[in-house]
Amino acid sequence: MRKVFDTFISKNFEELTEDEEITGIIRDLTPGRMKYKGIYARFRISKDPDKYPDTLLVRLGRGQLVDKPCSIQILEEIKIFP
Amino acid sequence: MAYRYFIDNRDYIEALRKTGDLVDVSIEVDWDLELGAIVRRTCEKKGPAPYFHKIKDYPGFGAFGAPIATWRRLAIVLGLPPDTPVSGIVEEWRKRTQSAVFKPEIIPKNDARCKEVIIDGDQVNLFDLPAPMVHDGDGGRYIGTWHFVVAKDEESGFVNWGMYRQMIFDEKTMVGPILPFSDMGRIFYGKYEQKGKPMPFATVIGPDPISALASLAPTPLPEAEFAGQLMGEPVKLVKCETCDLYVPATAEIIIEGEVLPHVRLEEAPFGEYTGYRTSPRDKRNVYRVKCITMRKNAIMTVSNMGVPVDEGQLLRSFTLAMDMELLLKSQGLPITGVYMWPESTHHLLVIGVKPAYTGIAQQVASLVLGSKAAAWFHIVVVVDDKTDIYNVEEVIHAICTKWHPVRGTILMPFGAGTPLNPFASPEERFSQKAPKVILDCTFPLDWPKALVPTMVSFREVYPREVQEKVLKNWKEYGFKE
Known part of the structure; x- marks a missing residue:
């Protein structure tokens, strides 16, 4: 089953970097107590909602939700703290 | 002689219930936006404070919204009749802030209600607390909206209480801005970060109303002494589990840990006091959590900032x-x-x-x-x-x-x-x-x-005698008010 994540971007949605390896923070939107947990990860994203295994929602810098779901492939969750 | 004040939020909630300034919300509400939306609407309607008895996913916890968002509630906090005009509240404030100052009283751990539950080490998980998603589009779940953070300048011994917003990042991490011109900013950037040292902190969620007031009001006094001045007797504090900081003993939840030097993580956006989301998602200060202590059936306090009045x-x-x-x-x-x-x-x-x-x-x-x-x-x-x-x-x-x-x-x-x-x-x-x-x-x-x-x-x-005559005869003329 596809999981849903989101991320915030500081640039315009049109300038989103696709299919390249990115390191950044995403949030896990799985319902329940842990919803909105932040994850530091390496991932690839695409504006094609079906290209990668999970769904990624995109928000702009002041929280505006972009109404075009994308897809994401998480390559590695990076542990920030020991 | 002590002034009229409430020893904790539970005492205060009871008083609000009696004056009609509280609504007991008995049906289950979702911490994910629903709770925040209710608090927001009460602020915009200048309505009574909601006390939530059942929160989805968090049995045993309660939440108290918009604790002092009206002049009526501020009057009640200061022991005045709820319909006291602003000028009367000003007079009471002037009186209390010109009275004796009291240093805090330290009480034993066994007498401190905020130590009824102690969680430390691997068991610490911020997601075990009912932090709400306050507004749709916020950068995360804000656990610190009606709270204060305690920090200490280890050289001078100066202790600051201040309301610095805090967002949950993961199980043991919170993030939030420490503005450079704030008291905690001067302590953190001027002392700890310069030396590359982590700064101990304690977040106090659900403090008694006077301690909350003291933490956000500008004052030349240390806030704990200012709280004592407003109460007319010493505020009762208890030592933290993991550091040399002291917190109000009747608070609902205490989160202890360290602010990390030279480490920043993304925080925000957040609905702010101006009624807008203005500051962007950006890298801000990181609080690592070591220990959580709380009262049984702890009550999370929630302020929902947005368009006035909160x-x-x-x-x-x-x-x-x-x-x-x-x-x-x-x-x-x-x-x-x-x-x-x-x-x-x-x-x-x-x-x-x-x-x-x-x-x-x-x-x-x-x-x-x-x-x-x-x-x-x-x-x-x-x-x-x-x-x-x-x-x-x-x-x-x-x-x-x-x-x-x-x-x-x-x-x-x-x-x-x-x-x-x-x-x-x-x-x-x-x-x-x-x-x-x-x-x-x-x-x-x-x-x-x-x-x-x-x-x-x-x-x-008009001459004084004419004014007096008109005022005296006002109802006789046929006017009601």
Whole structure:
């Protein structure tokens, strides 16, 4: 089953970097107590909602939700703290 | 003698229930937006505070929203009748803030209600607390909205309590901005981070109402002593589990840990006190959590910042104005009072003066704009002693009739600001600077007396005996009020 994540971007949605390896923070939107947990990860994203295994929602810098779901492939969750 | 105050939020909730200033929400509400939306609507309607008994996913916890978001609730906090006018609340505040100061009393751990549950080590998980998603589009779940953070300058021993927002990042990590001009900012950046040392902190969620007030009000006193001054007796504190900090013993939840030096993580956006989301998602300070202590069936406190009026706006406006009044009076300046409407999101300060000499408006306004608190406001309106500073209609009338758009406007292009000012340019927000303006709403004293317009009002234009007769016979004329 596809999981849903989101991320915030500081640039315009049109300038989103696709299919390249990115390191950044995403949030896990799985319902329940842990919803909105932040994850530091390496991932690839695409504006094609079906290209990668999970769904990624995109928000702009002041929280505006972009109404075009994308897809994401998480390559590695990076542990920030020991 | 101690003043009337509430030892904890539970005592306060009971008092609000009795006066009709609380709604018990018995049906289950979702911490994910629903709870926040209810609190927001109560703020916008200036309605009673909601006390949530059942929160989805979090059996055993409660939540208390908009704790002091109305003048009625502030009056109750200060032991006054709920319908006390603002001027009466001001009088009570003046009385308490001029009374004796008390150092806090340290009580044993076994007597501290905030130690009924202790969670530390691997068991610590911030997601076990019912932190709400306050607004749709926020950067995360904000656990610190009606709370304060305790930090200590280890060299001087100075202890700061301040409301610094905190967002949950993961199980053991919170993030939030520590502004450089804040007391905690000076301690963290000036002392700990310079040495590469983590700074111990303790977040106090659900403090008693007076301690909460003390933490957000500007004061030259250490906030714990200020709380004692407002209570009329010492506030009771207990030592933290993991560090040499002390927290109010009756608080609902305590989160202990360290602010990490030279580590930043993304935080925000967040619905802010200005009624906007202005500051962007950005890298901000990181709080690592070591221990959580709390009361049984802990009650999370939730403030929902947005368009007026929430408690941040009401209480910051009130206490900032009182602080500026103290400053002006300390220099013997002939003022009649200082006030901020909460609807101004504490951006507009009104000063009433006796126009005793030329230039007084610029003098008093420049003094407050040069104060430590000036980063929080940028418009200063100076009116004369014929204007009731608490009456919005009279102040608007003064602006529209006595303020000269050219001669009465004094611009200060540069001043300290915050990154949260919606009107500021992106560059100004980044640099935390803000232009300031003074509106002088007094008539120049060098005008010939015969040329000074005279106010036409019931209070000003009729002889005293006529006023008294009309007031005495008012109901006899047929008027009800």
